[in-house]
Amino acid sequence: MFSPDRMYAKYLIETADPLEQVAEIMAGEQSAGTFIRVPGETDELRGRHGARVERIRELEPAQGLALPGAGLPKELSGPPVYRRAEVWLSQPLENMGPSLPNVLATVAGNL
Numbered sequence: 001m002f003s004p005d006r007m008y009a010k011y012l013i014e015t016a017d018p019l020e021q022v023a024e025i026m027a028g029e030q031s032a033g034t035f036i037r038v039p040g041e042t043d044e045l046r047g048r049h050g051a052r053v054e055r056i057r058e059l060e061p062a063q064g065l066a067l068p069g070a071g072l073p074k075e076l077s078g079p080p081v082y083r084r085a086e087v088w089l090s091q092p093l094e095n096m097g098p099s100l101p102n103v104l105a106t107v108a109g110n111l
Helices: 019-029 043-049 100-108
Strands: 006-015 052-058 083-092
């Protein structure tokens, strides 16, 4: 699983949305992507600089929201089930270089 040219981070997530979908969104937002495509953002750029979802380990569902006000999924039939998981993402070290502030900003991101 580990490669010396990538940085790995583990996240704990809680969501009523599909875990795989949420993990892919996180990977895109934490690296080369944005919530919409922008000029110059090619598939090659995403392939070279994008984060990867390395592993998802589902945990026991949450009894309620750990973060009040986190919101509900757009399509919901019945009461929400808040699924929890450990998600491992990896990033190319090339994205951040030898800069601890860049590493922290990459791992913490905007999500």
